[in-house]
Amino acid sequence: MQLDDLYRRVIMDHYKNPRNRGTLEEDAVTVNLNNPTCGDRIQLQLQVEDGVVKQAKFTGEGCSISMSSASMMTEAVKDRTLAEALAMAEKFSAFIKGEDVEFDENEDIEALSGVSKFPARIKCATLAWNALRKGVEQQS
């Protein structure tokens, strides 16, 4: 196992300079999610108009993998329909377990492929995506 397989430059960039970190107005769909086994937590907010995610923002605390994954996710879902966002979340969970799926909707996310070699860290990467799934379910 090589550290560089896991902590790629793109991941560290998202960790250090998270995109869409912050909160939205009150009418946004809001999801709070914890990872009870490790203490990571995220608040995800989605601004949805006509079934399309116009904006996604997050706050939270966690490791580099969970926070960079959240940052990437908020970029990837922008301007996607709720159905597309949900499909992306499904695809991500297969991708992160190392199944043979390409994540071509967003090239940064491909950098998380190394997580599958670190089974203990998969749950870190999926936290934000589980929040997304909940948010979409709340909205629909």
Next chain:
Amino acid sequence: MNIEAIREQFPILHQDINGHRLVYLDSAASSQKPRSVIDAVTRYYELDNANVHRGVHTLGSRATDAYEGAREKVRAFINAASAQEIIFTRGTTTALNIVASSYAREVCGEGDEIVLTPMEHHSNLIPWQQVAKATGATLKYIPLQPDGSIRIEDAEATITDRTKIVSVVYVSNVLGVVNPVKEIAAIAHKHGAKMVVDGAQSTPHKRVDVRDLDCDFYAFSGHKMCAPTGIGALYGKKELLERMEPVEFGGEMIDHVDLYESTWKELPYKFEGGTPIIAGAVGLGAAIDFLQEIGMDEIERHEHALTAYAYKRMSEIDGLTIYGPAHDRAGLITFNLDDVHPHDVATVLDTRGIAIRAGHHCAQPLMRWLNVSATARASFYIYNTEEDVERLVDALGHAKEFFGYAIG
């Protein structure tokens, strides 16, 4: 004490993890097992296995002797007055739940108090929350000092005549604090309250004498003290256990069964419904033999010296924060590295063959008190050496460098 000879007895330690010799620094979560314990469990299954307390046949007698022999070893190990006061359980959690579900629900009512500390493991917190909800009792907390320790005067101020139960961890799994449970027990008794001690982190590492502590209940797990998982014990004073109702009902725990009414066996069997954890108890007995051969005082001395060494070496790392008191701490060091999340620290260490714990350590309220979401923790046992500490320190330097570089 010859550490190399001790290390030789732990087969699991002699392997490479990710290309490096394994350095196991997670014994506070679960300890490794010596050959003698592994062999005792195997031998039990190969030669003596049968159900206990019922067979007329020879194997049934041997299994019963092995199981009850282990109970006697536990009694002697913690210096209980009678083997009837030792109830085998799945571990500390189950043991504490028996006290909460049976004793506490009986004695607590509206306006009564249960006194805890903010450093409790979830297993010594949530059972009492449930009791409070069910009975109308109130939870109260002895406040912590800035270094995480407890002052006797704060215990005195918190415990009142309305207090029915005081339940405190002997050694904190996060702070390494050793609590004055004997003194707290005396305060509890002055007010007519009962004292429960969570011994999960103390029993493996120091001499425990339940009669000297004068606690009313004492709970611990085998797997943190070289025994298999799935076995632990609850000690309770006989007169209290006798008054208590069982929490599990079924085979093995009954005296006379009628279609509508039944009566229970004498202690300790009324609390051991179903076929017990026989092989686990045999393993626990072997673990006690193993630890006593080294000597509990010797074990405590070794860990104390090693922890002091680790504290000094880790304090030298820039940007590393250690939680808990500087002195008189048990064999663990909980810490954080600036700007590197504990999970990331743990992953970097793992790639170098070093196993530590990262997370909230089943102590979420304490994490909030420390104002962190998670921490890393290195914990030591009889098989750890200064060389292990050096490997840890070296790898922490690497983690800092790697993340410093990666984050830029």
